[in-house]
């Protein structure tokens with residue numbers, strides 16, 4: 001019997017797994033990416049219903065920097081994966097806002113707009129805002145000890161107006177906080193840079209363009225990608241991973257394994273693990289209500305790229321106490337409202353996507369009929385809640401789709417459908433086995449760009465250096 | 469390889485790592501870090517490309533020799549002189 005031995009096996013064909021695969025295949029490793037689902041992309045995949053293309057996740061790519069920028073995660077990932085800036089065809093946002101009752105702060109990809117909005121609405125806090133800017137930790141200087149400091153405590157020591165703290169936290173928590181109520185200060189610094197100092201952008205063709213670029217490159221370099229190949233078990237012998245056994249019984253061996261399945265999920269796969277620290281599992285999951293309009297959203301009065309809203313002075317970042325969803329806060333995004341190039345024109349249909357906080361367990365308990373009904377009900381409740389903060393677009397809606405924590409779970413296998421993964425991150429990517437490493441969401445970098453950078457840096461640190 | 473060929477090879481590696489960069493006015497005496505803002509991940513990439521393409525091994529404590537084009541070429545010259553340019 002012959003078995004192929006790989007240099008590295010990667011679990012998961014999401015953004016982080018594919019990026020890591022490209023690095024390793026580029027340096028002539030024999031690499032295999034194993035994906036449980038029938039398609040690539042993980043949390044950020046795409047699908048087609050009723051003749052329309054939908055993205056699962058993509059509102060915006062964060063960390064946007066202009067062509068020619070030499071610093072920052074986008075520049076780094078382009079260099080490391082050998083892409084040109086033009087390969088991703090990123091169009092910058094038109095402009096976004098944080099909306100609370102009676103107050104709205106606008107921002108775009110130039111920090112000066114947010115700064116002037118704060119100077120106008122919070123004149124006593126602007127010097128403090130400048131102080132925060134000077135105290136943010138650089139991406140490369142994050143250490144596990146500083147990472148877990150409470151953001152609320154840090155901001156409470158800087159600002160004297162609690163409303164401004166809530167308004168700054170709202171978008172940053174929405175786009176990358178796995179913890180409830182408070183946020184790790186390291187994560188805050190990452191998200192602050194990626195959203196306020198760098199910014200939002202989107203390729204005209206959506207996430208499929210990014211994924212197609214990644215997978216094409218990986219294949220050209222000789223990497224193996226196996227879909228419908230869920231890893232059932234990581235085979236362990238005395239503190240060392242020998243390989244994996246797939247759900248269909250196939251066994252594959254490798255010198256090392258890099259997993260993007262999540263920290264708790266990966267521990268559970270290990271054949272030697274009896275107790276898994278489930279306390280680390282994240283609780284935050286979402287529903288996404290997608291509206292297709294009969295016109296471009298700006299014709300219906302919705303001209304922002306993204307609006308983060310919250311219906312009171314205190315931001316609610318917690319799983320729903322008693323119901324399926326909590327729609328007091330939400331994010332609305334129109335993929336139409338980016339500054340696409342002249343040759344690209346406008347997206348064919350008008351889309352508005354809205355994300356709301358959901359409760360995983362309660363969605364999973366519903367039978368088929370109740371599940372369909374609740375999707376409709378929460379579509380109505382969430383768009384109704386949004387109408388207090390953005391122009392009411394509901395009479396323009398010609399088609400809708402809703403996806404739930406159940407959908408997210410199906411696409412990613414993440415416990416609880418937790419979009420931002422575990423509450424405690426493992427920045428160095430190490431595990432209890434000497435040749436099993438983590439990448440992606442639970443290593444600490446979330447979002448599309450974050451996941452790609454995570455895949456790259458874990459591949460470099462743990463899978464390439466050891467060969468030098 | 470002659471020093472001129474080694475220089476071309478380094479240029480080729482740099483243009484692969486940073487395809488958007490205009491390398492035509494690169495100054496040999498000035499550091500890469502200063503001119504192209506290369507970071508430690510990029511330097512590691514130069515090292516790994518050299519190993520991949522020519523099996524040249526560069527120990528970690530000698531990476532500092534790769535600071536500028538001039539220092540890189542003179543550092544690599546003895547290591548690469550027997551390599552025939554493809």
Ligand SMILES: Cc1cc2nc3c(=O)[nH]c(=O)nc-3n(C[C@H](O)[C@H](O)[C@H](O)COP(=O)(O)OP(=O)(O)OC[C@H]3O[C@@H](n4cnc5c(N)ncnc54)[C@H](O)[C@@H]3O)c2cc1C
Nearest residue numbers: 012014015016036042043057059060231440441447448451
């Ligand atoms: C609704 C929604 C909206 C989002 N919007 C944005 C956005 O606008 N901008 C942004 O930047 N980010 C967004 N994100 C977040 C972003 O999608 C993720 O942070 C990122 O894609 C995570 O990538 P990853 O590689 O770490 O993990 P994942 O994408 O989760 O990849 C893990 C992969 O591993 C596979 N897997 C798991 N277990 C196994 C197993 N046992 N065997 C084999 N394969 C396995 C999974 O199927 C999955 O494909 C959004 C996410 C969601 C859900």
